[in-house]
Amino acid sequence: MTNTEVVDTSVRTGVSPWFALNAAVAWLGLITQFILSSTGMYPSQATSASQTGYANAPGAAGALGRIIDFFSYFTIWSNLLVAIVTTLLALNVHRDSPRLRVLRIDTLMMISITGLVYALIIAPYVTNRGWENLTNSLLHQITPLVTIAVFLIEGPRRWFSIKGIFAALIIPIIYVIYTLIRGAVIGAYPYDFFNVVKYGYTAVLINVVGIAVLGLVISFIYMGIDRLLQRRASSAPSV
Numbered sequence: 274m275t276n277t278e279v280v281d282t283s284v285r286t287g288v289s290p291w292f293a294l295n296a297a298v299a300w301l302g303l304i305t306q307f308i309l310s311s312t313g314m315y316p317s318q319a320t321s322a323s324q325t326g327y328a329n330a331p332g333a334a335g336a337l338g339r340i341i342d343f344f345s346y347f348t349i350w351s352n353l354l355v356a357i358v359t360t361l362l363a364l365n366v367h368r369d370s371p372r373l374r375v376l377r378i379d380t381l382m383m384i385s386i387t388g389l390v391y392a393l394i395i396a397p398y399v400t401n402r403g404w405e406n407l408t409n410s411l412l413h414q415i416t417p418l419v420t421i422a423v424f425l426i427e428g429p430r431r432w433f434s435i436k437g438i439f440a441a442l443i444i445p446i447i448y449v450i451y452t453l454i455r456g457a458v459i460g461a462y463p464y465d466f467f468n469v470v471k472y473g474y475t476a477v478l479i480n481v482v483g484i485a486v487l488g489l490v491i492s493f494i495y496m497g498i499d500r501l502l503q504r505r506a507s508s509a510p511s512v
Contacts, residue, residue: 291427292363298419299356302411303349309404310343311336345455346463348391348412350448351383355420366429374432378441381424381495382488388417390484394466424495430503433496441492442485449481 308314313331329335329342343349358380361368391413401409449467456462456469465471466480 287365287367289363289366289427291423292359292366295416295419295423296356296359296363298411299352299359299416302408302416303352303356305404306349306408306412307340307343309408311340313339314404342463345452347383347445347448347452348387350444351380351387352412352416354444355380355384355416359420359423362429366427369429371437374434375437375440375443377429377432378437378492378495379444380420382438382441382492383445384417384420385491386484386488388413389487390464395464425498425502428499428502430499430506433492433499438489438492438496442488445485445488453477 313329313335329338354376358373358376361373362377396413399409452462452467453469456467460470462468462470467477469477472480
């Protein structure tokens with residue numbers, strides 16, 4: 274460990290307000306959307322018959338189905354991961370482990386994909402009502418932007434590696450497997466580009482590979498930014 278690295282970590286306090294802000298925004302979006310989804314406060318968005326989940330009954334009878342649908346979205350997985358990881362770092366910025374480093378890469382990769390895919394593919398076809406305007410903004414726009422900003426400000430630095438980036442694909446791969454297995458059982462998919470009923474497995478797998486490549490590109494960009502910020506910090510004159 275160099276002298277610069279010792280100084281960089283010793284000046285930190287145990288609690289990080291930046292990660293606390295990141296965690297608060299992520300949890301607010303998740304909790305609010307969970308309430309809307311589990312209670313069925315708004316009818317489901319108008320989608321094709323093979324894109325929604327089960328036809329959940331209104332009221333308490335359909336609550337379990339709505340909750341399962343809620344946790345079947347990549348958006349929820351990415352936001353939940355951001356919420357958990359940034360909470361851990363908010364409580365202790367010195368916390369560090371190989372697994373946590375991979376999960377931190379996951380937060381940036383997955384939440385960036387969430388924001389980009391929503392903006393470019395999903396948003397033009399979505400009509401929000403009432404509280405959905407808040408939750409969709411938090412989950413798909415505000416949390417991604419805050420997460421990226423906190424990474425630029427707070428890091429942690431030197432957590433990126435080629436091995437870590439490829440290891441970060443494990444959670445997205447698990448999500449894809451879960452989605453395709455669940456879809457084969459219920460004949461429904463959370464996103465149109467996963468819709469095997471409509472497009473077939475070949476087209477869907479091409480979509481999956483394309484998104485995986487996008488995730489790798491995003492992660493390598495973040496690694497480059499991280500190293501650039503490290504060099505700038507190292508070359509800055511001491512105060």
